[in-house]
Amino acid sequence: NDVLTALPMDKPLSVGLARGVEIAARLAIEMDGSGAAWLAMLAAVERDHVHGSWKRPVLLALPRSEKALAQFLGLEAVLLENHGRRLSEIIRLMIAVESEGIKSVVARHGLTIVLPAAVGDMTILMGPNWMWLVTWMVARAKLLPPEVIPDAAKVFLGWLMATNAHSQCAAINARIVQLLFDWLTLLEEALTPRMYKNMSDVPPPLNVPHPKAVRDDIRLTFVMFCNLNSGLAKSYLAGHDPNEMQHHDLQDLLRAPGNLVKAAPTEFTNFMLGALIEKPDEDDFYGGSRHRYAAIGLHGHLFSPASPGQGPFLELLETDAAEGLRLVRGLVENATEIRRSQYAEARESFPRISIPFPDGTKSFEGDYSIYYWPRSGPSVVVMSALMALEAWAHRQVEGGRPFNEILHDVLGPDGSSLAFLAIAVDLALSHWKLARDSAWPLVATPELLQFDDQRFKRDITGVDRMLAFETERDGLPMKRAELDAKPSRRKRLSDTIGDYVFRAPPDQLTALREALEQARNEINQKPSDSDDSIEGLRAVANRALRMTSAEHWPLVRIRTQSGEEVEVRQFERDPEETKKIEAEAARIEASTRHHTTRSKIQAALFDKAKSTPKIVADGIQWAKEQQAKTSETAASDEEGEDRNFSAKQDGRAIVMAAALAVRDYENADRTVVIDWAMNVLDAASFENQK
Numbered sequence: 001n002d003v004l005t006a007l008p009m010d011k012p013l014s015v016g017l018a019r020g021v022e023i024a025a026r027l028a029i030e031m032d033g034s035g036a037a038w039l040a041m042l043a044a045v046e047r048d049h050v051h052g053s054w055k056r057p058v059l060l061a062l063p064r065s066e067k068a069l070a071q072f073l074g075l076e077a078v079l080l081e082n083h084g085r086r087l088s089e090i091i092r093l094m095i096a097v098e099s100e101g102i103k104s105v106v107a108r109h110g111l112t113i114v115l116p117a118a119v120g121d122m123t124i125l126m127g128p129n130w131m132w133l134v135t136w137m138v139a140r141a142k143l144l145p146p147e148v149i150p151d152a153a154k155v156f157l158g159w160l161m162a163t164n165a166h167s168q169c170a171a172i173n174a175r176i177v178q179l180l181f182d183w184l185t186l187l188e189e190a191l192t193p194r195m196y197k198n199m200s201d202v203p204p205p206l207n208v209p210h211p212k213a214v215r216d217d218i219r220l221t222f223v224m225f226c227n228l229n230s231g232l233a234k235s236y237l238a239g240h241d242p243n244e245m246q247h248h249d250l251q252d253l254l255r256a257p258g259n260l261v262k263a264a265p266t267e268f269t270n271f272m273l274g275a276l277i278e279k280p281d282e283d284d285f286y287g288g289s290r291h292r293y294a295a296i297g298l299h300g301h302l303f304s305p306a307s308p309g310q311g312p313f314l315e316l317l318e319t320d321a322a323e324g325l326r327l328v329r330g331l332v333e334n335a336t337e338i339r340r341s342q343y344a345e346a347r348e349s350f351p352r353i354s355i356p357f358p359d360g361t362k363s364f365e366g367d368y369s370i371y372y373w374p375r376s377g378p379s380v381v382v383m384s385a386l387m388a389l390e391a392w393a394h395r396q397v398e399g400g401r402p403f404n405e406i407l408h409d410v411l412g413p414d415g416s417s418l419a420f421l422a423i424a425v426d427l428a429l430s431h432w433k434l435a436r437d438s439a440w441p442l443v444a445t446p447e448l449l450q451f452d453d454q455r456f457k458r459d460i461t462g463v464d465r466m467l468a469f470e471t472e473r474d475g476l477p478m479k480r481a482e483l484d485a486k487p488s489r490r491k492r493l494s495d496t497i498g499d500y501v502f503r504a505p506p507d508q509l510t511a512l513r514e515a516l517e518q519a520r521n522e523i524n525q526k527p528s529d530s531d532d533s534i535e536g537l538r539a540v541a542n543r544a545l546r547m548t549s550a551e552h553w554p555l556v557r558i559r560t561q562s563g564e565e566v567e568v569r570q571f572e573r574d575p576e577e578t579k580k581i582e583a584e585a586a587r588i589e590a591s592t593r594h595h596t597t598r599s600k601i602q603a604a605l606f607d608k609a610k611s612t613p614k615i616v617a618d619g620i621q622w623a624k625e626q627q628a629k630t631s632e633t634a635a636s637d638e639e640g641e642d643r644n645f646s647a648k649q650d651g652r653a654i655v656m657a658a659a660l661a662v663r664d665y666e667n668a669d670r671t672v673v674i675d676w677a678m679n680v681l682d683a684a685s686f687e688n689q690k
Contacts, residue, residue, distance in 0.1 A: 025061030223258030233263035242275035306383035309476030313388035366418030444515035456492035
């Protein structure tokens with residue numbers, strides 16, 4: 001110490017001398033078990049006017065000593081005095097020199113892990129010197145002053161990140177999680193707003209600096225490693241009512257639940273249902289908010305954009321299938337109930353589809369909008385939950401589970417939402433070879449075939465993919481594109497009927513035909529005034545039944561993309577239906593031509609560069625044809641307000657065609673055409689002056 005005090009200590013300590021000071025301090029610890037020699041060195045470097053760099057190697061000598069644990073125990077009074085100032089200094093020095101940022105660890109090992117924003121700035125403890133410090137802190141945790149909690153929590157986070165996978169550290173890690181839980185409880189209690197009648201009831205201040213930030217850090221560490229002491233995860237979730245938590249605290253937990261999903265799946269499911277399902281508002285007399293947000297409340301945006309990997313749904317399904325299914329069903333059935341209430345308000349019965357499974361008919365409730373929820377739902381929460389269910393089911397099939405078991409796990413009990421039936425169809429179409437023996441009851445349901453034909457049209461045109469404006473974040477366990485690549489997006493349920501005709505066992509085809517015939521007969525007994533003659537339910541039922549007969553599948557020769565001619569079976573529609581389709585196609589073509597001509601007339605009038613002799617001549621002919629028709633005939637393919645709007649647009653286009661003729665028509669009969677055009681323009685002017 002005499003040598004040390006004789007040195008000029010008012011300037012920064014050099015690197016070489018720092019190493020010598022640390023060795024001297026470690027020798028002092030080794031030679032004097034009482035710690036007096038080390039304390040004397042510490043006193044020498046803590047004097048006034050001594051540069052702070054001289055103190056660091058002396059402090060670092062303690063955790064780096066071979067007798068560190070014994071010295072921590074013997075010197076704990078010195079370390080913990082003055083609110084644990086010296087212990088905090090040792091911890092900060094150790095973190096600075098014996099830890100490494102997780103980003104640099106990932107980069108150093110050449111890993112391609114996408115780190116969440118919440119863990120990007122965390123550090124991992126490096127080297128063996130941490131063992132004795134952590135062991136002592138855990139053993140004497142009750143003695144640690146509250147002021148040390150922030151630094152101690154950082155040590156425990158780094159320690160757990162480095163050792164959580166080591167079985168030999170299981171016992172001490174479980175105790176560390178217990179400490180974190182106790183501190184978290186203490187801080188949350190202190191941060192909870194309370195009212196006291198008497199000042200004497202007010203508890204003393206906790207003296208933890210920046211308590212909210214410290215609480216947030218400890219909570220993040222706890223949820224990350226609560227699987228090391230799962231009983232505490234259950235206690236934490238059971239002790240928190242999401243309806244009583246502060247808004248941002250609840251959102252933080254929903255956004256980053258960590259390992260709560262794995263450690264306490266039942267309690268986590270209860271918590272999620274309580275947090276995401278909006279309770280009825282007694283002041284919201286008309287229930288408007290529940291209708292607008294599908295009763296999901298204010299936290300649904302946390303799961304945007306909708307994705308199978310968004311939120312905890314897929315992880316929960318893979319951790320505990322029963323609880324995962326309970327969570328998905330709870331959210332979907334809640335949204336379905338909102339839709340059911342809308343039907344009740346309109347005094348209409350809620351649609352129901354019944355599937356004739358061999359072991360008992362199952363009914364599913366909802367309309368087409370509900371059937372389409374897995375693609376475009378009432379909220380991103382419901383969509384993400386349904387996408388996660390589909391992703392989980394695909395993985396289950398690919399993992400070798402019997403398809404029929406997975407099918408009924410997805411479908412759920414009788415009376416479930418129709419949205420689950422859509423997932424079942426996706427699953428069957430994507431794994432048809434495995435699904436065929438179990439899926440024929442789905443094919444035997446005309447109502448489902450009709451809904452799925454509409455779903456197929458949207459899938460094949462990519463409407464919903466084009467409407468997906470937000471980009472899914474990196475690091476999700478599965479993205480929407482993986483589901484969009486499944487075969488179900490390019491198939492429809494009715495396409496599978498031919499497979500039963502030519503490849504399935506005869507008893508399956510017989511069962512399918514009988515079920516379709518019964519369904520067709522029941523549908524024919526219902527009113528069909530507004531039923532579409534091509535895509536209506538009656539037409540779908542008749543077509544599906546016709547498809548079960550091999551005689552309606554003649555052999556035809558087609559040319560493949562490679563140019564090779566092959567012979568295949570092709571379904572032959574009923575001649576009457578073919579005529580209706582051709583008539584409808586002709587009507588659509590005529591309507592398209594009608595609107596195209598109208599648009600060309602307008603474009604040519606307002607931009608002379610777009611005007612050509614052909615457009616002018618076609619416009620004149622079109623305008624004369626419209627004049628020859630009555631207003632009712634001119635828009636016979638329109639209805640209601642659309643009819644009136646189309647008739648008005650036609651009238652404007654006739655006037656524009658007349659103006660275009662006056663300006664641009666140059667043929668030999670120009671005089672006759674101009675007379676016609678002037679009459680039209682005069683009539684329009686007179687009509688405008690009324």
